[in-house]
Amino acid sequence: MKLLKFLTIFFFLFNFSFLNAQSENESNKITKNLRCLICQGQSIYDSDSEFANSLKILVKEKLEEGLNEKQIYDFLKDKYGEWILYDPEFNKNTYFLWLLPIFIFLLGGAIIFKLFIFRKK
Amino acid sequence: MKSKILPIILFVIFITVFFIFYKGLQNSNIYIPENNIEKKIPSFEVKNFASNKIENSDQIFEHNKFYLFNIWASWCVPCREEHKYLMKLSKENKIQLIGINYKDKYRNAKNFLDELNNPYDKIYTDEDGTISIEWGAYGVPESFLIYNRKIIKKIIGPINKKSLLEIKDIIK
Amino acid sequence: MIGYYSLIFGICLSFFIYFFSIKNLNDTQKLDTKIIKLVFLQFLLVAISFFGLIFSFIKSDFSNETVFNHSHTTKPLFYKIAGTWGNHEGSLLLWLLVLTLFLFLFLIKSKDQPKKYKILTLLFQQIIIFGFFIFLLKTSNPFNYIFPVPQEGLGLNPILQDPLLAIHPPILYLGYVGTSIIFSSALAAICSNYISQIWASHIKKWILVAWIFLTLGILLGSIWAYYELGWGGFWFWDPVENVSLMPWLALTTLLHCILVLEKRLILTSWVVILSITTFALSMCGTFLVRSGILNSVHTFANDPERGLFILIFLFILIFLSFFVFLFFYKDETKNTKNFIGLSKETSILINNWFMMYFLSVVLVGTTYPIFLEVISSEKISVGPPFYNKLIIPFLFPFLIAMAIGPKLKWIKSNIEDKFYLFLFFIISLILSTIIIKDLKINFLLNTVLVASAIFLFFISIKEFFNKKLINFSQNFAHFSFSLLILSILFNNIFSYELITNLKVNETFETEKFKISFESIDQKNKQNFKSIIGKFTIEEFGRDIELMQPELRIYNQPNIITSEADIKVNLFYDKFMTMNYVQNEDYFNIRYQFKPFMIWIWLSTIMLSLSGLLSFIQRKYEK
Numbered sequence: 001m002k003l004l005k006f007l008t009i010f011f012f013l014f015n016f017s018f019l020n021a022q023s024e025n026e027s028n029k030i031t032k033n034l035r036c037l038i039c040q041g042q043s044i045y046d047s048d049s050e051f052a053n054s055l056k057i058l059v060k061e062k063l064e065e066g067l068n069e070k071q072i073y074d075f076l077k078d079k080y081g082e083w084i085l086y087d088p089e090f091n092k093n094t095y096f097l098w099l100l101p102i103f104i105f106l107l108g109g110a111i112i113f114k115l116f117i118f119r120k121k
Numbered sequence: 122m123k124s125k126i127l128p129i130i131l132f133v134i135f136i137t138v139f140f141i142f143y144k145g146l147q148n149s150n151i152y153i154p155e156n157n158i159e160k161k162i163p164s165f166e167v168k169n170f171a172s173n174k175i176e177n178s179d180q181i182f183e184h185n186k187f188y189l190f191n192i193w194a195s196w197c198v199p200c201r202e203e204h205k206y207l208m209k210l211s212k213e214n215k216i217q218l219i220g221i222n223y224k225d226k227y228r229n230a231k232n233f234l235d236e237l238n239n240p241y242d243k244i245y246t247d248e249d250g251t252i253s254i255e256w257g258a259y260g261v262p263e264s265f266l267i268y269n270r271k272i273i274k275k276i277i278g279p280i281n282k283k284s285l286l287e288i289k290d291i292i293k
Numbered sequence: 294m295i296g297y298y299s300l301i302f303g304i305c306l307s308f309f310i311y312f313f314s315i316k317n318l319n320d321t322q323k324l325d326t327k328i329i330k331l332v333f334l335q336f337l338l339v340a341i342s343f344f345g346l347i348f349s350f351i352k353s354d355f356s357n358e359t360v361f362n363h364s365h366t367t368k369p370l371f372y373k374i375a376g377t378w379g380n381h382e383g384s385l386l387l388w389l390l391v392l393t394l395f396l397f398l399f400l401i402k403s404k405d406q407p408k409k410y411k412i413l414t415l416l417f418q419q420i421i422i423f424g425f426f427i428f429l430l431k432t433s434n435p436f437n438y439i440f441p442v443p444q445e446g447l448g449l450n451p452i453l454q455d456p457l458l459a460i461h462p463p464i465l466y467l468g469y470v471g472t473s474i475i476f477s478s479a480l481a482a483i484c485s486n487y488i489s490q491i492w493a494s495h496i497k498k499w500i501l502v503a504w505i506f507l508t509l510g511i512l513l514g515s516i517w518a519y520y521e522l523g524w525g526g527f528w529f530w531d532p533v534e535n536v537s538l539m540p541w542l543a544l545t546t547l548l549h550c551i552l553v554l555e556k557r558l559i560l561t562s563w564v565v566i567l568s569i570t571t572f573a574l575s576m577c578g579t580f581l582v583r584s585g586i587l588n589s590v591h592t593f594a595n596d597p598e599r600g601l602f603i604l605i606f607l608f609i610l611i612f613l614s615f616f617v618f619l620f621f622y623k624d625e626t627k628n629t630k631n632f633i634g635l636s637k638e639t640s641i642l643i644n645n646w647f648m649m650y651f652l653s654v655v656l657v658g659t660t661y662p663i664f665l666e667v668i669s670s671e672k673i674s675v676g677p678p679f680y681n682k683l684i685i686p687f688l689f690p691f692l693i694a695m696a697i698g699p700k701l702k703w704i705k706s707n708i709e710d711k712f713y714l715f716l717f718f719i720i721s722l723i724l725s726t727i728i729i730k731d732l733k734i735n736f737l738l739n740t741v742l743v744a745s746a747i748f749l750f751f752i753s754i755k756e757f758f759n760k761k762l763i764n765f766s767q768n769f770a771h772f773s774f775s776l777l778i779l780s781i782l783f784n785n786i787f788s789y790e791l792i793t794n795l796k797v798n799e800t801f802e803t804e805k806f807k808i809s810f811e812s813i814d815q816k817n818k819q820n821f822k823s824i825i826g827k828f829t830i831e832e833f834g835r836d837i838e839l840m841q842p843e844l845r846i847y848n849q850p851n852i853i854t855s856e857a858d859i860k861v862n863l864f865y866d867k868f869m870t871m872n873y874v875q876n877e878d879y880f881n882i883r884y885q886f887k888p889f890m891i892w893i894w895l896s897t898i899m900l901s902l903s904g905l906l907s908f909i910q911r912k913y914e915k
Contacts (some may be wrong), residue, residue, distance in 0.1 A: 014370040035674045041531050043676070046524040048872045048881055050224060054250025061251060063837045069172050077820055079257035086676025097661045101683055103229045128619055139608050145586050145663040146600045194873060203490070224875075 027060050030069055033086045034059075034076065072095060159243065161274045162190075163255040164266075170222055170230070170244035187216040187292045188267040191241070191280075192253050194223045195233035197261040203279035204237050210285060211240035215292045220244040223253055223261045266291065297436035303338040306331060307341050310419055313683040314412050326413065329400050335422075336393040344388045346435050347377045350516050351609050358437035359383060365448040367820040367848070376449045377458030381583065382435035384462055387426045391463075391470040396422065399474055400497070406495060413481030414474075420613075421473050424606045432599045436879040451821065451847040451854050457517045464503040465510030467539065470576045471503025472540055475547070476572030479565050480614055483621045484752075494555040496568075500551055500910070504544050511537050512897045517799040520857050523884045524867050525531075525790065527893065530677045532587040534579035535659045543571040546648040549641050551697030562622065563645075569614045574656075576607045586663060640698030647691045654683045685742065692745040692778065696752040696773055699764065714752070721747035725899065727788070743782055748776035756786060770903035773896045780892035796878055797826075806832040808884060826871045826880065841882075842871040866890035 031045040036052045044052045044059075062072050074086050088094045124270045164178045176265035184186055191207065202230065212217055220241035223228050227246075247253055256265065266288060276284050310331050316327045346359070350373045352881040356363045363380040364373055377383045396418045403411060429435070478496050482488045513538065519527040519612055528534060547567040554564050581587050584600020658675045697714065726741035727737060753772035759763075791808070793801050800809040811827040824844040831837045843856040853873055865888040872881040 001525040004551060033676070033678055035676065038786075041529070042524075046526070048252060048874070050875065053874075054224070054254055057249045058251040058254050079254065080259070081672060083672040083674055084676050087678035087682075088673050088675055093665055093673060094661075096666075097657060097675065097679075098683075099674075100657050101650060101654040105646075108649055112642050112646055127614075131615070135608065141664050141667045142586070142604050143601070144581070144667040167816070173638060178648070240732055 026069065027063055029060050030063075030072055033058055033073075035084050035086055037080065037084060050104070122273075130137075130150065145222045162267060162270050162272060165252055167245040167247065167252055170220070170227075170240050170246050172218055176245070181245075182267060182270055184217075185254070185269055188219055188269055189288065190219045190256070190262050190265040191249070192221045192222065192223050192258055193257075194225045194261050195229040196225065197223075199279040200262045202239070204207065204240070204279070206280045206285045207236060207240040211242075212293065213289070216288070217242045221252060222246045224250050250261060269289055296342030296349075296581075297434070298438075299338040299342040299345070300426070300430060303335050303342070304423070305878070306335045306338065307419055307426065310335065311416070314415055316636055318409065318412050328412075329397075332393070332397050332400055332415070333818065336390075336397045339386070339390045339393050339894060342375075342436075344513075345388050346386060347374055348384055350377050353446065354850060355444070356439055356442040357435075357436045358439050361439055361443055361446050363449050365820065368449060368454070369811075369819060371456070371459065372449060372454045375454075375807060378462045378795055379449055379458070382433045384466070385425065385429050385433055386435050387463060388466050389422070389429060392418070392422050392425060392473060393464050395470055395474050399478075402498075402860045403475065403495060405493060407485065407487060409485040410478075410481050410487045410492075411576045413484050414477045417477035417480045418473065421610070424609075428599075428602050428606065432482070437665065439633045447595050448847070451852050452521055455517060455521055458521070459496075461513040463516060464506055464513060468503050468505075468507025468510050469540065469578070470538075471499060471506060472544065472572045474499050475568045476610075476614070477501065480617050481566035483565060483803060484616055486621075486623065488519060488565065490555055490558060491566070492908060497548075497551045497555060500544065500548050501904050501908060504541075505901045506538070507541050507544060507645040507906070509899065511541060512819075512894065512901070514893060519890075520859055524870070524883070525857070525887065527890075530658070530680045531639050532584070532659050533582055536581050536690075538580060539655055539659075540571055540574045542648055542652040542655065543574050545570055546645050546652070549644050549648075553638055553641050557638075562757045563790070565618065569611075569618070573607070573611055573614075576603070576610065579628065580604055580607055581659070586913075587659070593612045604886045612716050625705060626779050637698065637701045640694060640701050643694045644698065647687060650687060651684060654680060658683075665725050669698060676870070688778070689741050692749045695774070696745075696749040697764065698768060699756070700752075713755070717751045717755070718744075720822075734818045739786060743779070746775055746778045746782060766903045766907035769906060773899035773903055776896035777900065778894060780889040780896060782894065783889045784887055787888045788886060790883065792881070794877075794879045794881075797881050799875070799879075808828060808882065810880075812883070818845075828869065828882070829883065830867070830869075836865060840867065840869040842882075844871060844873055847907040859905070861891055 028045060029051075032043050032079045034044040034055065036047040036049060036055075038042050038051045039049055042052075044055050059072060062075065067075070073085060073089075082088065082093070088097060090098055109112050136140070147237060163176060166175050166177045167181075168175055188211065207218065210216065218241045218246070222244055224247065245252075253259075253261075256263075260277075262279050263270050264276040264280055266276075274288070280288075310328060312736070313328050313331065317328060317835050337579070347355075348354075349357045349360050350364055351370065353360065353364055353373070355364075359380060359382045363383075366458060396415065397419070399414065400411065405627070429857075475496060478492075478499065482492050487539050511534075514534070515527045518529070518534075519525070547564065547902055550564050550567060553560050580600065580603040583603060585643055586600060614626070623745055657840065662673055662675055680755045700714075704897045721742045724747055725740050728743060729740045749771065753768050753775060754766045755798050757772070789805075791801075793808070795801060795808070795810040797810050797813050800807060802808075807830070809829050810833075812813055812827055814825040814827065816825065818822045822845070824846070825841050826843070828842070830840055838860060840858045842858040845854045845856060846852075847854065855870050857870045859869075865886060868885040868887055870883045874881050
C-alpha cells in the first residue's frame with residue numbers, strides 16, 4: 001500500500017519538469033540546457049565564449065522561426081551530437097541512466113520491507 | 122546458495138567496472154566532433170563579404186566540383202598559421218575556396234587579407250557566428266571539403282601540411 | 294631535496310611498522326609503544342617533506358619542477374604558500390600528511406580499545422598510506438629537479454588565487470581522509486570480531502570529524518564557485534562537485550546508522566558496508582578527478598598513468614575489503630525481531646533509503662557517460678536537469694520523514710501529538726500556498742516542496758522548546774537542514790537576473806530597475822592589471838546601489854578573469870559581473886538579485902556546527 005502511494009506520488013511529480021521552468025523565458029531555458037562545447041563544463045547560458053554567444057543568438061533566431069524547444073534540441077543534436085544536451089533524452093542509450101536510480105530506490109524499499117516489516121508476522 | 126551467488130555477482134560487477142574505467146581512461150574527455158562524412162551541406166543565406174549581397178547556399182555550391190569551406194577570422198592566431206597552406210591550395214584549379222569570415226570587423230579582415238594575400242575565391246561574412254553553427258562548427262579555424270553538396274571531409278583547427286596533402290589527394 | 298629523502302625514509306618506515314605490528318599482534322597483551330613512536334616518526338617525516346615543499350615555494354626555488362610549474366616570483370606570499378597544495382603533487386603530499394596524522398591521532402586517542410583491533414586498524418591504514426607513498430613517489434613526485442634552473446616560474450592559475458580556495462583543499466582532505474580511518478577501523482573490527490555498541494560509539498567520533506570537515510570543505514568550494522566563477526550559481530552538479538557530495542551522502546547515512554548501532558546491536562553489516570563504501574567513494578572521487586576522465590570546470594592535472602595507478606589501488610582496496618567482509622564477517626545479530634512499525638529505527642532506515650537513492654542518482658549521473666562511451670562510444674552529457682528531475686520529487690517525502698522521524702522512540706512508539714503534526718502541516722501548506730501563489734512557476738511542485746521544508750522548520754523549532762538537552766545537536770542539525778533547503782528553494786524561486794551589453798555611459802532600463810555604466814578605472818596590482826567598472830543600479834522602491842565589478846588581466850600566466858562585485862545583506866545578495874567581449878568596445882554585464890543567499894552558507898555552517906555540538910554533548914554526557 002505504502003509503496004503504491006509512493007509510486008503514484010512519484011509519477012505524479014515526475015511529469016513536472018524542474019523548478020521554476022515556466023518563469024524563465026524560452027530561450028534562457030533552452031540555453032541553460034546546452035553544454036558549451038569549448039568550455040569546461042559550463043552551460044551555454046552561463047558562458048561568454050564566442051561559441052556560446054553565437055549559439056544564444058541562433059537559439060533566439062530559431063525560436064523566432066517558430067521552432068519549438070524539442071525541434072531546436074534535435075537540430076543541435078544533429079549538428080553536434082547528444083553531447084551538447086545537458087538533459088539527456090530518454091532513449092536506448094539512457095534507459096539505464098534514468099531507470100537505475102529508480103530501480104535502486106525500489107530495491108532498497110523492497111529490502112527494507114522484506115527484512116523488517118514482514119518479520120512482524 | 123544465496124550467500125554464494127551474491128558475492129559472485131558483486132565480484133563480476135566490480136571487475137566490469139574496473140575494466141570500463143580502465144578503457145575510459147584511454148578515451149579523451151574533450152569534445153571531439155565526429156567526422157560525419159557524406160552529410161549534406163546545410164542550406165542557409167549569407168552576406169557576401171565584398172558586395173554585402175545576400176546569397177544562398179545553392180548559389181554558392183552550384184557546381185559539381187570541390188569546394189573548401191573555410192571558417193576564419195583576423196583575430197584568430199591559428200588562422201595565420203594555416204594561411205600559407207590555403208595560399209598553396211588556392212593555386213589548384215580543381216578546388217574553389219570559400220571563406221567565411223567569423224565574427225570579425227570588416228576593416229580588420231580586410232587588413233588581414235591585404236597583408237597576407239587573399240586565398241579565397243569567394244568570401245562571406247558570418248557576423249554573429251550562427252552560420253558556423255549551422256555547419257556544426259565550434260570554433261575558428263575549421264574547414265569542410267565539399268563535393269556534390271556533400272561534406273566529404275572536416276578539418277578541425279588549422280590546416281597543416283598533412284591535411285593539405287590529404288586534400289590534394291582527394292581532389293586529384 | 295630534504296623532502297624527497299624524508300619521503301623515502303617515510304616509506305621505509307612503513308615496512309618497520311608492518312614488521313613490529315605483526316610481531317606485536319600475537320605476543321604481548323599491550324600495544325607496543327615502539328609502534329606509536331614509529332607512526333609518529335612517519336608523520337614527522339611526511340611533515341618535514343611537506344614543509345620542505347612549502348619552503349621551496351616561499352623561496353621560489355625554481356629548480357623544483359612543482360614550484361616552477363605553479364609559482365611565480367611576483368605572486369603574493371600567501372598564495373605562494375597556498376600554491377603548495379594548489380597543484381596535483383603538493384595536494385597529494387598534503388593528503389599523505391593528513392593520512393599519517395590521522396593514524397597517529399587514532400592510536401593515541403583510542404587507548405582503551407582492544408589491542409588486536411588497534412593493530413589491525415593500523416595495518417589497514419598502513420596499506421593505504423603505503424599505496425599513497427608509492428603513488429606520490431612513482432607518478433607525482435613533488436621534488437623533481439629541473440636543470441638548468443629556470444629564471445621564472447609559470448605561475449598559479451589566477452582563479453585559484455583566492456583566500457577561500459587556499460584553505461578549501463586542506464579542509465576537504467581532512468574530510469576525505471577521515472573516511473580512511475573509518476574504513477580501516479571497520480575492517481579491523483570485522484577481523485577482530487569487535488563490531489559492537491562500544492565500537493559504534495568509538496568510531497562515531499571519527500565519523501563526526503570526517504563529516505564536519507567534509508561539510509565545511511564542500512561549503513568553502515561552493516562559496517568559491519559562487520563568487521569566483523562569475524555566473525552566480527553555487528552548485529552546478531559538476532562532476533568534481535558530485536564527487537565530493539557522494540562521500541558526504543554516504544557519510545551522513547553512516548552517521549545516522551551508527552546511532553542505531555550505538556543503541557542496539559542491529560544493522561551491523563549495513564554499517565560495515567557503509568563504512569567501506571564511504572571510503573571507496575572518496576577514493577573513486579580521487580580517481581575521477583585526478584585521472585581527467587571527466588570533463589569539469591575544476592581542471593586538475595590529468596595524466597592517464599596516475600589515473601591507472603589510483604584505479605588499480607582503488608580496486609585492490611575494494612577487493613581487499615570485499616574478501617575481508619566475506620571471510621571474517623560473522624553475522625551474530627539475531628535480535629531484529631522487535632524492530633518494526635513506527636520506531637526510530639524505521640525512520641532511520643527510511644533516511645538511509647532516501648540517502649542511498651540520492652547517492653545512486655549522483656553516482657549514476659556522474660559515471661554513466663563514462664560507461665556509455667566505453668560501451669557504445671557515444672558521448673552524452675548529464676547535467677543539472679537530470680539531477681533536478683530525479684532528486685526534487687523525492688525531497689518532499691524525505692523532508693516529511695525527517696520531521697517526524699526524530700519524534701519517534703526506540704523500538705516502538707505511537708505518535709502522541711498527531712494533532713500537532715497535522716496542524717503544523719496544514720499551516721505550512723497554507724503558508725507556502727500564499728508564498729507561491731502569485732508567481733509564474735510550477736505551482737504544485739513548489740508548493741509541496743516549500744510546505745514540506747517549512748514543516749520540518751516548524752517541527753524542529755518546536756522541538757527546541759520541548760525537550761531538555763537530549764538530542765539538541767540532532768535537532769539543531771535538522772533545523773539547519775530545513776533552513777538550507779528553504780533558502781535554496783527561495784533563492785531559486787525569487788532570483789532574477791539580467792544580462793546585457795553596455796558601453797561606458799550607457800544606461801539600461803526595465804520596468805523594474807535601471808543600470809547605468811558610470812565610468813571605468815584601471816589599476817596596476819602586484820601580479821595583475823585590474824579594470825574596474827562603476828555601475829549604479831536603481832531599483833525602483835529601493836536605494837541606489839553602486840556596484841564595481843572587476844576584470845583582472847593576470848600577467849603570469851596570461852589569463853583574464855572577472856571578479857564579481859557582491860553586495861551581501863541578510864535578505865538578499867546583489868551580484869554583478871562584467872565580462873570582456875573580444876573585439877568590441879562594450880562589456881557583457883550580468884546582474885543578479887539573489888535572495889537568502891547568505892542563509893545557504895549560514896545554514897551549512899550551522900549544520901557542521903551541529904556536528905561539533907554533538908561532540909561536546911557526548912563529553913558532557915560522560
